[in-house]
Amino acid sequence: MGTELDLILKKYKPGKREDLIPMLQEVQEHIGFLSEEAVVKIGNYLGLSTTKIYGLATFYDRFRFYPAGKIKILVCNGTSCFLNGSQSIINKLKEETGIQPGFTTRDGNFSYEIVSCMGGCQNGPLIKVNGEYHTHISASQLPELLKKLKYVLEND
Ligand code: FES
Known part of the structure; x- marks a missing residue:
């Protein structure tokens, strides 16, 4: 390194x-x-x-000081996603994971970062989970999504 x-x-x-x-x-x-x-x-x-x-x-707000989690979420906070409510996604992620952007949960499972435009403005708010895009995401979908991701992680 x-x-x-x-x-x-x-x-x-x-x-x-x-x-x-x-x-x-x-x-x-x-x-x-x-x-x-x-x-x-x-x-x-x-x-x-x-x-x-x-x-x-x-x-x-976009630098991380710890290795990313096994599940790494990127949240777009570009202008278009911001106007479509990305802040509520960020707040929900904070609430669900108990961590700030750029940090990793103690169990090493989750981390998330705030990034600028990912080039899919028509489909915002947009998040990317381990390389896979999730479009038109809403804060209310997040608890279920995180639960599913955790399940996959534990049963992999
Ligand atoms: S602003 Fe989010 S994809 Fe462009």
């Missing part, structure tokens, strides 16, 4: 703090989450404290 991280860092200029967000995005894309090791290294590279990085990253 160290090497992959080092390769990503090398693409950026040391000390160029404006690159923080793109760097975090790239690390998350390649490694799956922002490990403590990654945050420390990025901090050293850009001359930023880890506290500052965590503060900025959590503000963006």
Whole structure:
């Protein structure tokens, strides 16, 4: 993991703090989450404290600091999905899983992230569960869906 991280860092200029967000995005894309090791290294590279990085990253709502759950849900919060009620989906997921976006349940089963437009605006609100799209989803469908997903997980 160290090497992959080092390769990503090398693409950026040391000390160029404006690159923080793109760097975090790239690390998350390649490694799956922002490990403590990654945050420390990025901090050293850009001359930023880890506290500052965590503060900025959590503000963006789309970074994760733990490995994703076995069931990984992406919730679109692009303009169209937002207008179609994605916020109620996010609230329901918070309520059902007890976790914030970017976190993973203690049993390692679920995690969810908020993402921008996934290109299916006509079918929003849209979520993606382990790579599979669920269209026109409503908050009231979520408890049943999560129950089904958990059942599949436990009986796989
Ligand atoms: S805004 Fe959600 S798919 Fe485009």
